[in-house]
Amino acid sequence: MPSIAQLEKLLTIEPDDPFVHYGLGQELSKAGEHDRAIECYTKVIELDPNYCYAYYFKGQTLELIGKPAEAKTIITQGIAAAKQVQDAKAISELSTLLQSVI
Amino acid sequence: MSSYSRYQRKKTAESLEPLPTDGSVLVTALRPCRDDPARVTLFVDRRRLGRITLDSKADHHIEVGTSWVESLSDALCEELAQGNAFRAAIRILTKRSKSKFELSRKLKEYGYEPNAISWATEELTRLQVLDDENYARVFVRNQLARKPAGRRLLSGKLRERGIESGIINLVLDEALEDRDTLADARKLAQSAARSISDRHEPEVRIRRITGRLARRGFDFDTIRTAIDELKL
Numbered sequence: 001m002p003s004i005a006q007l008e009k010l011l012t013i014e015p016d017d018p019f020v021h022y023g024l025g026q027e028l029s030k031a032g033e034h035d036r037a038i039e040c041y042t043k044v045i046e047l048d049p050n051y052c053y054a055y056y057f058k059g060q061t062l063e064l065i066g067k068p069a070e071a072k073t074i075i076t077q078g079i080a081a082a083k084q085v086q087d088a089k090a091i092s093e094l095s096t097l098l099q100s101v102i
Numbered sequence: 103m104s105s106y107s108r109y110q111r112k113k114t115a116e117s118l119e120p121l122p123t124d125g126s127v128l129v130t131a132l133r134p135c136r137d138d139p140a141r142v143t144l145f146v147d148r149r150r151l152g153r154i155t156l157d158s159k160a161d162h163h164i165e166v167g168t169s170w171v172e173s174l175s176d177a178l179c180e181e182l183a184q185g186n187a188f189r190a191a192i193r194i195l196t197k198r199s200k201s202k203f204e205l206s207r208k209l210k211e212y213g214y215e216p217n218a219i220s221w222a223t224e225e226l227t228r229l230q231v232l233d234d235e236n237y238a239r240v241f242v243r244n245q246l247a248r249k250p251a252g253r254r255l256l257s258g259k260l261r262e263r264g265i266e267s268g269i270i271n272l273v274l275d276e277a278l279e280d281r282d283t284l285a286d287a288r289k290l291a292q293s294a295a296r297s298i299s300d301r302h303e304p305e306v307r308i309r310r311i312t313g314r315l316a317r318r319g320f321d322f323d324t325i326r327t328a329i330d331e332l333k334l
Contacts, residue, residue, distance in 0.1 A: 023196035
């Protein structure tokens with residue numbers, strides 16, 4: 001995987017590419033930088049509201065940092081987005097995640 | 103949870119049928135690029151063709167409703183192809199670090215034209231996003247952190263990734279300079295010896311351990327020393 005520094009460099013070239021924000025979010029999550037990862041996923045959703053997995057990982061990360069109510073809200077929004085684009089796999093995975101959030 | 107695939111598929115150039123250039127289809131949208139005010143994204147027959155500069159738009163008098171004819175398609179062909187290859191390259195690099203050779207090969211697989219690929223990789227090199235020397239350095243560091251390996255194996259892997267021999271030698275000299283190759287071989291030999299049953303004859307065990315170390319790229323003098331120390 002590219003490093004966080006490399007992804008940040010890619011973002012300077014393509015600052016509005018949701019794909020790059022998403023990639024950076026993934027790497028920040030792995031590095032335990034959850035707040036910054038959430039910012040990335042938020043940006044992805046802002047740029048492409050149909051990017052269902054950004055909702056998934058934002059929800060998962062919110063739960064991880066002890067914000068289950070916010071996690072539920074974002075996952076519910078993700079399910080709505082997945083229904084909009086008729087992504088059955090995303091609907092299923094987001095629904096499973098929603099049930100697991102305590 | 104898969105996530106990249108949808109975008110990756112969307113960017114496959116070869117999946118698109120060429121648009122007719124007989125004037126039967128029109129420019130349907132010209133959307134400003136949020137990240138680049140000097141460009142707009144061109145849509146023809148509701149299909150996104152890519153980005154063009156505002157200068158190109160003005161030079162070719164392109165507006166919503168302009169007919170997509172052969173002369174216009176030819177004029178914009180190179181610019182669109184370069185821009186699309188560039189954006190696809192960014193997305194490929196978001197998913198995984200690549201050498202210049204690997205990136206070119208991937209773009210070719212996706213159906214981008216050789217000239218556009220060449221332009222995109224040169225541009226990314228200029229922007230210091232593509233850097234074979236840095237790529238090779240990180241690659242070797244990761245390989246050595248995962249499992250001991252000799253120069254021959256690492257050199258072969260870097261060659262497979264299209265790294266120039268000058269860079270390979272430089273990076274391997276740096277990486278192996280302070281590394282105790284015999285200690286690496288010894289460690290691997292001990293691990294191999296543990297995994298091969300004592301029930302086998304010593305010759306069989308030695309042959310298998312030798313094979314394992316040779317496949318990890320150690321030279322035969324190092325292998326022999328490491329195996330001799332095992333006293334099988």
